Amino acid sequence: MTRMHTIEVENVTKEFGSLVAVEDANFQIKDGEFVSILGPSGSGKSTILRMVAGFETPTTGSIAIEGNEVVGVPPFERNSNMVFQNLALFPHLTVAENIEYGLKQANVDKETRQKRVSEMLETVRLEGYGDRQPDELSGGEQQRVALARAIVNEPAVVLFDEPLASLDRKLRQHMQFELQRIQAETGITFLYVTHDQDIALSISDRMIVLNEGAIQQIGTVEELYNAPMSQFVADFLGDLNAIPSTITDLSEEYVTLDTSEGTIDIELDAGGRNENLIHSDGLAEGEPVNLCLRPHEISLQTEPPGDGQPSVTGTVKSRMFRGNEIAYIIETRWDEFLVIEDAGNEQLTNGTPVHLTWSRAGTYLFTPANGTKPNPKPA
Amino acid sequence: MSVRDRYWLRLLLLVGIPVGVLLLFFVLPLVIMLWLSFHDGMPPAPYTLENYVRLFDGLYLNVLWRTLTMTVQVTVLVTIVGYTLAYSVVQFSRRTTLLLLLVILPFWTNYIVRMYALINIFQTGGAMSWALNAVGVLNEDYGMLFTHEAVLIGLAYVWLPLATLPFYASLSNLDTDLIDASKDLGAGPIKTFYSVTLPLTYNGLIAGIILVAIPTFGAFVTPALLGGTDQIMIGNVIDQQFNQAFNWPFGAAIGIFVSLIVLVVLGLSTKIGGNIVGVGGDQQ
The missing domain is CATH 3.40.50.300 (P-loop containing nucleotide triphosphate hydrolases)
Structure with a gap:
């Protein structure tokens, strides 16, 4: 049986x-x-x-x-x-x-x-x-x-x-x-x-x-x-920050996104979730896509990052102490982003202009139609 | 020293008026009736127990028995109809307010007017007779005025709203999740009704029953108008003693006796009822 x-x-x-x-x-x-x-x-x-x-x-x-x-x-x-x-x-x-x-x-x-x-x-x-x-x-x-x-x-x-x-x-x-x-x-x-x-x-x-x-x-x-399949799932199971962008260039290994703060290249791992989304959903150049980042995957720095490292800019709006970590609300041109850093790092004061960088593993690409508006909750 | 600090003055201001009204219009008349019932004629007449002895005459015991039977029948009828009515208003309707209004509506019509309407319906060749002939059930004039059933229906009709409202209140307070939980645990609709709905609306049920039983036991207008001379109840006897025979002491004795019966039955029923259902007075 x-x-x-x-x-x-x-x-x-x-x-x-x-x-x-x-x-x-x-x-x-x-x-x-x-x-x-x-x-x-x-x-x-x-x-x-x-x-x-x-x-x-x-x-x-x-x-x-x-x-x-x-x-x-x-x-x-x-x-x-x-x-x-x-x-x-x-x-x-x-x-x-x-x-x-x-x-x-x-x-x-x-x-x-x-x-x-x-x-x-x-x-x-x-x-x-x-x-x-x-x-x-x-x-x-x-x-x-x-x-x-x-x-x-x-x-x-x-x-x-x-x-x-x-x-x-x-x-x-x-x-x-x-x-x-x-x-x-x-x-x-x-x-x-x-x-x-x-x-x-x-x-x-x-x-x-x-x-x-x-x-x-x-x-x-x-x-x-x-491996959430949609922005809704990703956002619902943990906070998510979304950068709206458009696909400008597409290859087997790379996708180039145009945001209102310049272009960002995303590497596509064979069989990885971003590759799956781009290729199996058949996204083409000119189509909109959201570049989404988990709060833990973002790092804040006051100096612009080095060559080739993708980043966006923002301003520290508020800061919450949570014991072993610190949650920042960062005002960006798109939305307020939630960023979580180790408490050991240098603490940034409100109003400080910052650059947001992220590790490759922490990025998700979602088609905007799949989900609701990203809205990081300062929990 | 302000009023706040003077305990007795505060108490007097707070409950003085209601207590005074109760003393004057409830306790005092009751005491007068009690005092009167032990007199042989209007005072200053000699004291006697004769009025109470006379109560046990077969004539009066008969009327008392008929009154008790009528009360039980009316109460049972009103409870079944009223509970079903309240249950269906709660269960099957979204227009609760309108339906409740319809239940209360008869109360806005004068009691005597409603009684004469019933006379019109019950009398020989009246509305009921006409309707039964029209649908072909009967082929002759029919009437049921001045029967036991006419009084029963009349009393049940009059007191139905009084019982339906407490039934409705307790049924609408019942958490429907409890019904669902019972069904979820394997109890069918009938089992669920007996083991959840009924025990949890027990207090409303008792309230409705008391509200119907007490006025029915003392009723005199309905039996007089719908029952005539054959269906008199104890209320009619009291009425006759005061208004026709002018034997106030005997009327007072019956009144006191009837009140005692009500008190004893009430006391017994709440005690026994509480034990049967297994809920004490502290529930809800």
Whole structure:
């Protein structure tokens, strides 16, 4: 038997009236995988989750859980359980009764139910909390109860609708580790929806990046971070500074870009991401392209760089101390750029004119149509 | 010393007027009624327990029993219809305000006018008879005025909005994610209703039931107009004692007795009800 896919989503489109919430989504999730769906609010990520859970029906397309088509199957007959954004713990039941709820519906006998509930309380490290009411627990403890309630029936997949969003940073980080630990212990497939790239990057095996209802890219976290296929993905998974330019000259190894600050040559590695973009997308001379730079890949210097080293100019607008590094906002002719330097370097004062140079590895070329306007966020 | 520093003066200014009004218009009349109920005729007549003994006459016990049955029937009917109504307003409609307005609208019409409208509908050859003939269900004049059912429908109609509003309030406060969570965990719609919706709207349900049961138990205009002499309820007896027989002490005794029944039932139901559903008074 071939390795099963827990979830298969095929050509799924969901329309609400004239609004297309999800457009032709296709993806598979393997058994035991931890996958995040990442996208800004309104990108359709929760709609996908609710379609898998059975609360929404796709307009077209099919969804299979463990190989069985589930479109048209009500939520209470699906082998999936959900952790809701507001957790949705039953306020009139105790912690133990909340966890027991799913077992009761599955007609599990009382003895087994009690055994499973105490196992679950142990798994989520809430031993002795069984008799409490949910509103007597802290936010983090409530998260654990919601998780225990969702995994107690050992579903094929647990769906998470941004449950960690309401926690403070410390607790959220802690819960991320807990999620990973429990996922590893139980082996249940997790599908996690979030708008927070830090959560998605740190907890998942693979990510699905969504924008305006359309899947932008699917891949491992490393792939998406290091080889984003569009400016949207690159910008969403970390900050990005973009220099709008036009292709003036094109060869196998080089592309020459004309910016409003002169020309810049970019070396194209065979098979590298920039080469792929330029050649497989068939970009021609005269077409616009954005030269994008990660904040860490830019260096600032007061003197103009030596011969041949590409650079642009700007002025220091503001400076933020972040412990081991310093974040600068640099005013350029295009936009405000975010640049991050080691704290050990010489500190530049506001208003200093600077030259921005970058390493070759840190450049991305994107066609502007692929993404939204670059907007480095001074996080 | 300013007013702020004088505790008793502050307290008096704060609650003096409401307490005074309550004392004057609620506690004092109640005390007078209690005092009156132990008299053999209007004071200065001798004290007696005769009024309370007379209550246990078969005639009055009969009326009391009929009143209790009617109250239970009206309450059950209003609860079922009102809860369904509130549930559908919450679940299936975006025009909640308009629908709620329609529920309340009858309250803006004079009570007596509504009663006469019902008389028109129920009487022999009235609107109901006409409609049943028109659709071919019946082929003769029909009337149900002065029956138990007429009073039942009349009372249920009058108190329906009173119960629907608290039902609506508790149902619309119910987090729909809880319903989704229940279904997600494997409970079908009926199971979800009994294990999530009903227990979480329990307080609204009790409030609506109390709001209907108490005025029904004391009703006298509706049974008089729709039930005639055959369907009199305890409220009618009290009314007769005060306004026709001018036997105020006996009327007062019935009044006190009825209030006691209401208090005891109320106390018992909240205690038992709370235990059955498993939620104490501290919920919500």
